[in-house]
Amino acid sequence: MGANYSDIVRSVLYFVSKESAKHIYNPENQSFTHLESRKWYKNHVLIESLRTDYSTYKNYYVTCYSDTGEKMFQLPYSSGSNMYKYESGLPIGVDKQITSSDFGFSCEDIRRDNTIWESKSLFPNETHKVEFNNTVFSEIDSETTQCITDYTLYSGEKGTITCIIDNNTGAVTIKK
Secondary structure, eight states: OOOOGSSOOOOEEEEEEEEEEEEEEHHHHHHHEEEEEOOOOOTEEEEOOOOOOOOOOOOEEEEEETTOOOOEEEOOBBOOGGGGGGSSEEEEEETTEEEEOOOEEEEEETTTTEEEEEOOOOOOTTOOEEEEEEEEEEEEETTTTEEEEEEEEETTEEEEEEEEEETTOEEEEEOO
């Protein structure tokens, strides 16, 4: 209360294992506060931090660490929170995730912020919006992902669909 921006409490990260504890210092004069973390691919974690010195209008960033504290990569700064992008998909690699869209699925390279592939529409004859709800991704193996999702068509029709997705090509097989 009443503190100026230079007096904000700064946070430090620790990665602890049976063998050791690794202390991760924040870059740029310790001017970051850690906001959120998300378990990521295998033994990795994404950590969102907020730059608290306000030296730039782009205050948020996300960093991927291994479970031993090794910094894998840092995503570019943004002017708003990034973590929501990674909460609904399934990581299929340290820098890749599968997400659902209104008509199908896509695989994103989060490090380069680009789309690797997009699947064809699950509802090719539906010309209006399809809404997916309660989407649950699960890994079948390193090459294949299962997605179970509820859907609502513009017409009001509702249902549940189970899809098998090829992680490399985006080919989707619908399980009956």
